Every structure is written in structure tokens, then in C-alpha cells.
Amino acid sequence: MVVRSTIMDTNSFRPEHASELDEATRQLTAKRERLLGESYRLFYRRPVHLVKGLGQYLWDANGDKYLDVYNNVASIGHCHPAVIAAVNEQMQSLNTHTRYLHERILSYSEELLETMPSEINKAMYMCTGSEANDLAMRIAHAYSGGTGIIVSQEAYHGTSALTSGASPALGSGQPLSPNTGLLASPDHYRLAGQDVGVWLADRMQEKIDEMTTNGIQFAGFMADSIFSSDGVLPGNAGFLKPAIDVVHKNGGIFIADEVQPGFARTGEAFWGFARHGVIPDVVTSGKPMGNGIPVSGLFAKQEVLAAFSDQIPYFNTFGGNPVAMAAAQAVLNVIKEEGLQAHSAQVGQQLLNELKGLQEKYDCVGDVRGAGLFIGFELVSDKESKTPNKALALDLIEKLRERKVLTSVAGPHGNVLKLRPPLAFQAHDIDWLVGALDDALHMIL
Amino acid sequence: MVVRSTIMDTNSFRPEHASELDEATRQLTAKRERLLGESYRLFYRRPVHLVKGLGQYLWDANGDKYLDVYNNVASIGHCHPAVIAAVNEQMQSLNTHTRYLHERILSYSEELLETMPSEINKAMYMCTGSEANDLAMRIAHAYSGGTGIIVSQEAYHGTSALTSGASPALGSGQPLSPNTGLLASPDHYRLAGQDVGVWLADRMQEKIDEMTTNGIQFAGFMADSIFSSDGVLPGNAGFLKPAIDVVHKNGGIFIADEVQPGFARTGEAFWGFARHGVIPDVVTSGKPMGNGIPVSGLFAKQEVLAAFSDQIPYFNTFGGNPVAMAAAQAVLNVIKEEGLQAHSAQVGQQLLNELKGLQEKYDCVGDVRGAGLFIGFELVSDKESKTPNKALALDLIEKLRERKVLTSVAGPHGNVLKLRPPLAFQAHDIDWLVGALDDALHMIL
Structure with missing residues (x-):
């Protein structure tokens, strides 16, 4: 029987992570816990407190800028x-x-x-x-x-x-x-x-x-x-x-x-x-x-x-x-x-090519696949066995978060990075994302 | 067995009413019929084409002003x-x-x-x-x-x-x-x-x-x-x-x-x-x-x-x-x-009192009841039998529409006027509503 990952047990903050948080974030998570139904889940061991968005970028309460590689709701870009x-x-x-x-x-x-x-x-x-x-x-x-x-x-x-x-x-x-x-x-x-x-x-x-x-x-x-x-x-x-x-x-x-x-x-x-x-x-x-x-x-x-x-x-x-x-x-x-369909095809292909470079470089990157700006980046134990590596994927998204790149995981084993940025994502953003991935993979392995 | 009125067979435009419409309205209803699913229903034999709202008032494409006595979505007033x-x-x-x-x-x-x-x-x-x-x-x-x-x-x-x-x-x-x-x-x-x-x-x-x-x-x-x-x-x-x-x-x-x-x-x-x-x-x-x-x-x-x-x-x-x-x-x-709860209580009571005047005047107004600005105005054959009079209610809302008062019907027999204006409804609007009701009832009977 396949043990399925669910939304509950993948990328999410849990109360035991609270001690790692700064005071302002801890207050907000505590307030959420008090006021909101328990179904509410936050992304990340250290949740992100966002206050501003523009195009493919988001900013947190400290003024730190993030590259959004996850949110398709702000489809044509945040705050268009x-x-x-x-x-x-x-x-x-x-x-x-x-x-x-x-x-x-x-x-x-x-x-x-x-x-x-x-x-x-x-x-x-x-x-x-x-x-x-x-x-x-x-x-x-x-x-x-x-x-x-x-x-x-x-x-x-x-x-x-x-x-x-x-x-x-x-x-x-x-x-x-x-x-x-x-x-x-x-x-x-x-x-x-x-x-x-x-x-x-x-x-x-x-x-x-x-x-x-x-x-x-x-x-x-x-x-x-x-x-x-x-x-x-x-x-x-x-x-x-x-x-x-x-x-x-x-x-x-x-x-x-x-x-x-x-x-x-x-x-x-x-x-x-x-x-x-x-x-x-x-x-x-x-x-x-x-x-x-x-x-x-x-x-x-x-x-x-x-x-x-x-x-x-x-x-x-x-x-x-x-x-x-x-x-x-x-x-x-x-x-x-803005010709976003052609843009998605073109920049998506460019990004895919760069990610395939990482696939060649790392044995744990089993597969990279996509259509336009919707890309799956699959982490495995090794290319031979193709065994899903959920722990690595979860580690990786936390490391990406540290490098101010926001994404999350998908799939039955929670081992696939879902790269699905606003269509405002540009060719010049590729370096940030791919660089952060490379850096994080290098650090973990 | 009680034959129930449904949303389908009460206040709604039907294609056979099309001949009564002006050209612009006919074009819009035809376009709706062509493009939208058949579940879509329009209010009124002559549908209203609204273009503007403010507070308790709405305006149609001809510039005619309506008193809204129906919509609780624009709860604190249209375009607040x-x-x-x-x-x-x-x-x-x-x-x-x-x-x-x-x-x-x-x-x-x-x-x-x-x-x-x-x-x-x-x-x-x-x-x-x-x-x-x-x-x-x-x-x-x-x-x-x-x-x-x-x-x-x-x-x-x-x-x-x-x-x-x-x-x-x-x-x-x-x-x-x-x-x-x-x-x-x-x-x-x-x-x-x-x-x-x-x-x-x-x-x-x-x-x-x-x-x-x-x-x-x-x-x-x-x-x-x-x-x-x-x-x-x-x-x-x-x-x-x-x-x-x-x-x-x-x-x-x-x-x-x-x-x-x-x-x-x-x-x-x-x-x-x-x-x-x-x-x-x-x-x-x-x-x-x-x-x-x-x-x-x-x-x-x-x-x-x-x-x-x-x-x-x-x-x-x-x-x-x-x-x-x-x-x-x-x-x-x-x-x-804006103290809208107290306002609703006060103006609602004033309106209820005025409507009770109509109840005394007309044998077909069986009951008037409400809490705040949520009032039911029930039409019956006569006060003795209390027999629901759906035909009269439907006639009445069409007559009210002619007098630029928007409302609709409710209840198992579709014989109750649902008076539920935005809370921006004011004491000075009562005359318009009650006058239109009085006038329309007088005309029908």
C-alpha cells in the first residue's frame, strides 16, 4: 500500500517549530492558533509574513524581497x-x-x-x-x-x-x-x-x-x-x-x-x-x-x-x-x-533548460518536466531507483525560503517541487531561482 | 399535497415576454439566452438593466432611478x-x-x-x-x-x-x-x-x-x-x-x-x-x-x-x-x-407601522411582519380564509417595478413580498415604497 502524503503532512508549520520563530512571527502564529479553525495550515517551518506584492515579487514585514515561484492565483502578477x-x-x-x-x-x-x-x-x-x-x-x-x-x-x-x-x-x-x-x-x-x-x-x-x-x-x-x-x-x-x-x-x-x-x-x-x-x-x-x-x-x-x-x-x-x-x-x-501565452511558452522553456542542467549535475534530481510556466522538479534517492525523496524535497523548499524563493511540493510522495510562478516571471528571474536551487542542493548534499 | 412555488416559477422573465421589451433590452436578453446557461433567470417580465448604484438607490440604462427594497448583499448601501x-x-x-x-x-x-x-x-x-x-x-x-x-x-x-x-x-x-x-x-x-x-x-x-x-x-x-x-x-x-x-x-x-x-x-x-x-x-x-x-x-x-x-x-x-x-x-x-443596527431597528419599525396601515386598508394584505429592515408583506385572498394569493403578489411586484421600486417574493406560495433593503434605507424612503404599494394595490383591486 502506498502511504500517501497529504496537504496535512507536507510543507507546513507545526506548533513545535514555534521556538525557532522571532517574537513578532510567534505572536501572529499564536493568534492564528487562538482565532482560526485548526484546518488552517501555514507554509514553512518559519512561516512567511507577507505585506506587499508586485508582479512576480513579494515582500515580507521586514522588507525582504521574495521571488514567487508558486502562486498562480496572482496569475498575471501580484497587484497588476x-x-x-x-x-x-x-x-x-x-x-x-x-x-x-x-x-x-x-x-x-x-x-x-x-x-x-x-x-x-x-x-x-x-x-x-x-x-x-x-x-x-x-x-x-x-x-x-x-x-x-x-x-x-x-x-x-x-x-x-x-x-x-x-x-x-x-x-x-x-x-x-x-x-x-x-x-x-x-x-x-x-x-x-x-x-x-x-x-x-x-x-x-x-x-x-x-x-x-x-x-x-x-x-x-x-x-x-x-x-x-x-x-x-x-x-x-x-x-x-x-x-x-x-x-x-x-x-x-x-x-x-x-x-x-x-x-x-x-x-x-x-x-x-x-x-x-x-x-x-x-x-x-x-x-x-x-x-x-x-x-x-x-x-x-x-x-x-x-x-x-x-x-x-x-x-x-x-x-x-x-x-x-x-x-x-x-x-x-x-x-x-502582454502576450502572456507566448511569454509563458518561451520563458518556461528557458527555465526548463536551466533546470535540466541541475538534473544533469545532481543524481537526486530525477526528472524535470513542464509546459510553459508550470514545471515539476522531482527529487529522488538516485536516478537508478527513482525512489521518491520527500525529506530532500521538504528540506529544499525550506532552503529556498531562506534564499527568498517561494514554492512548495506536490505529488503522492511530496517529493516534487511545484514551480508555478505568476506569468509575470521573467527570464532575468531564472538565475535567482536556479542559483538558489543549485546552492541549496549543493549545501544539503 | 402542497404545490410548492419555486425560484423557477415565480418572479422571472420568460422568453414569451420578449415581445413586450424595447429593442435594447431584447438584445440583451437574447444575448444572455445565447451565451449563458439556462439556469440563469432574470427578475421581472420586463427585466431591469442596471448600470449604477448608490446607497439604497439604483439606476437603469435610461437613467431612471429605483428604490432598492430587496438587496441585502449591498448591505451597507450600494457602492459604499x-x-x-x-x-x-x-x-x-x-x-x-x-x-x-x-x-x-x-x-x-x-x-x-x-x-x-x-x-x-x-x-x-x-x-x-x-x-x-x-x-x-x-x-x-x-x-x-x-x-x-x-x-x-x-x-x-x-x-x-x-x-x-x-x-x-x-x-x-x-x-x-x-x-x-x-x-x-x-x-x-x-x-x-x-x-x-x-x-x-x-x-x-x-x-x-x-x-x-x-x-x-x-x-x-x-x-x-x-x-x-x-x-x-x-x-x-x-x-x-x-x-x-x-x-x-x-x-x-x-x-x-x-x-x-x-x-x-x-x-x-x-x-x-x-x-x-x-x-x-x-x-x-x-x-x-x-x-x-x-x-x-x-x-x-x-x-x-x-x-x-x-x-x-x-x-x-x-x-x-x-x-x-x-x-x-x-x-x-x-x-x-453609522449605528446601522439601531438604524435598522428604528426605520424598520417605522416602515412596519406604515405597512400595517395598508394591512388595515386592504383585505388582501393578510399579514405584515418584520424584524428591523427585514419585512414580510403577505398577500391573501381575504383576511378570513388567509388563502395565499400568489397571482396578486406577482402582479404587485411588477406594478412596483413600474413605480421604480425593486423587490421580490418569497414563501411556499410565492405570495409574500420580501422587503429587505440595503441598511442605507432611510425614513424618507418610506413614502416612496408605501405610496407605490398603496397605489399599485388600489389599481389592481
């Missing part, structure tokens, strides 16, 4: 002036809900749907990726008549009851729904030499058959196409297609969870699914959509969505409100105006 | 400068998440928890009321070990899969969860002469016993203490207490859903539950918390929350982020600085 201005302007005129007419939701929907295959022609808005995925799963149920949802082995799809039951990354404390099927991760690194596309399609058919045997009707497959919580597994473009064909052949729908790869992040395409040449039935988005203003969306084929909408009312009070749409529109404008 | 400034200021410096230290979430939590009984000492943040209630139900499950949740007969608690299954107001298209028990609405108007507190406590015990008989372990009772979707049933302060005592005696928890009555709305208390002298185990909030910036919260007794938090990770990406907290803090400041 275009989003600040758009939100401020809309807040000054109106912020109500979608039961009155407003133009912003329509112009944004029109423009965003144009980035998708024409089959996907309906938009809905919520506030979080969890809400979008919760609704997507209900749509899958309504459309297929089934309840069985397949997700990847280490998927994370949200915090609601329904999405948590389809999020094995939450660990064994959170029981999976009996209607959830787990598809093996497309771990190209360890499946080297195999045609992962064919392999994954075979696993998909097995899982669907298993569900059928268990009396559960298959409803659909939900996946983040970059498999972020499985350890950042971009794979080669197109490898997902055979598996999606299997999904459709078996009457299920494909829900592309674009909370991670969407909005130009992968460089190769505006959406993660587009890298694979597949047409989802439902697309969900969240984190990077409003640069920190809570907004999420669900985009679907009309006939798929109708199976739900014809029966069940759905109204999300804040979803698609004028201020949320103003933020989302500003983000979309900036991605286009 | 304090919220605009706080959000703008915070957006200029930083907007990340709660895995880094930040002071705003702590200072806000400290101040907000002070408005609650000392037993409620832990805060968590999400983005919507649905997310807060979804988590609250999961906490009830974890703490009690049971799954049975009792809600009121016409309750609405959210859009997620779990909360929708506990929201009979969504109508028969949305199946209730088999773990949901329905408690009869405390309809003081039709229970006249009875001690509703004792009556409700008896119904509660019956429902819990029924659950037990059905093999479902009771987990808790979730209620909006003003019973908004049951038709706005504030009742007399304190009537809920005996029912909550029954909940606790049977090992369940009480979840106070404060999305409707919270944040000074009822005038008599800052929180709806406080009107009843009860101590909830979990409190949820949403709509009025950030004046339109998506933010919600869950506040709980430490030992109740711990049953969940000890086992299950929970992280809400946007929840409690610095900008959401800045908006929430500004709302709280304004409620205190």
Missing part, C-alpha cells in the same frame, strides 16, 4: 494595475447580481467562449473552483444518469462535500465517495519507454469496467490535464486523447478542470485540454481567472448543461457579478495585450 | 465609499492566501468573534454562503457521527450538491437528500393563538424521532432564524429557544445560517440567533458580509469544529484573502460607525 483599476472603476458604479441585466457578463462570456472549441457554447459563473467542480459533477450525473466519476489517483478537485469525495489528495482522513474511481497517474517518468496514451486509455477502460461490475453507472472523467497534485505531469501534448475517447465511447463526459493549467499557463495553448486536441463536455476554471478576486466559471456544451438546467435551479449570488467580471475581463485583456 | 477605498487600498499592496501570515484575517476574526457568545471562538473563511453551509453540514456529520440534518419546510441553504439536498425551496426538480428532515414552518400568522415556541419544539422532537425510526442518526438542525424562504417569519424574539433545546437534548448541533438575518439586519440584535437567546454550535454567514465582494465565514465552538478539523484538511484558496478581509472589515466598521 489593470485589475486594480478595473475593480475600482466597477465598484464605483455598481455591484449587484445576475438577476438584473448587465453587459459585463455577456461581453466577457462572448470573448472567453471564443477561446474554446465552438461546441462549448454556454457559460456559468461561481466564486471558486470547488463550486465549479461541484456543479460539473452534478451536471455529469444529470446528463449521464450515472453517479460514477473517475479522477486521477492523486487528484484534488475541491473543498465541498461532493468534490472532497473525489479528491484523494486530501488523504485518508477524508473518505472517498463510493462513486469515485481512481485512475493511475500518467507518470511518464516511471512509465518511460511505454506509450502512455495507450497505457492510460487501457487503465481508463479497466476502471469503467470495474465501476460497471460494482453496479455504479459511469458518469464521467474529471481531470486537471497537467495533473498538478499527482506531481505535475504535463506529459507530451496529445497523450490524453485516447483516454478521453474511451470516456466518450462509454457514455461518460469529460470535465476539464482548468483551475491549474488554464489561462495561458502551459504556453502551448490557452487551455490545458487544448494541448491534447480533445474537446471537453464541461470546462471549469477558478484560481487564475480574476487574479485574486474570487471568480470561477463553468463552460459547457449546451446539450450537456441542459440535462441539469432543465430540472434544477441554480443561482450563485456573487457569481458573475459586475466586479468579478471586471476583474476577469482585465485578466483576459492583459493575457492578450 | 468605505468598502471601495478599503478594497482598493488592499489590492494595491497584496492579495494572497492564508498559507502565509497576514494580520487582516486575525484582526477581523478577533473583532467579529466579539459580536458572538464567547463559546463560539473559532473562525474560518470561504467565498459563498453555500460553501459555509456545505462545510457546516460536514462538521455536523463529523461531530455527531450522524448524517440527519433537519431544515425548515421551505429552507434554502445553498447551491452545492450537499446544501441543495437540504434546500426544499429549490422545488421538486432537485431531490432532497434522504438524510434531510423537514420541519414545519413556524408560520405565526396561521398558528395564531398557539404558543409557536412550544409547537415548534414538539415538531422538532417528532422529526428527530422519525429520523431515528428510519435508521438515520440525527446530526443537527440548520436554520435561518428569520425563515426568509419560508416567507419571512421573524416571529417574536425567543420563540426558537425551546426547539433548539430539543436539538441539543437529542445530541444534535444547531447551525445558525446567518446569510439572511446576520450583520445587524434584524435591528434587535447583530445576529439573527441572538434575537432568540440561543447559542449556536456553528454560525455561517455570506451575502451581507463584504457588501458584494465574495466572502463568507463559518464560526464555531472549538470542540465542535475540531471533530472535523482533526481528520479532514480544508483549504479555501480565496477564502479570507486580504482583499476579502478588507471588504469585510470595512462593512463591520461602517455598521458600527
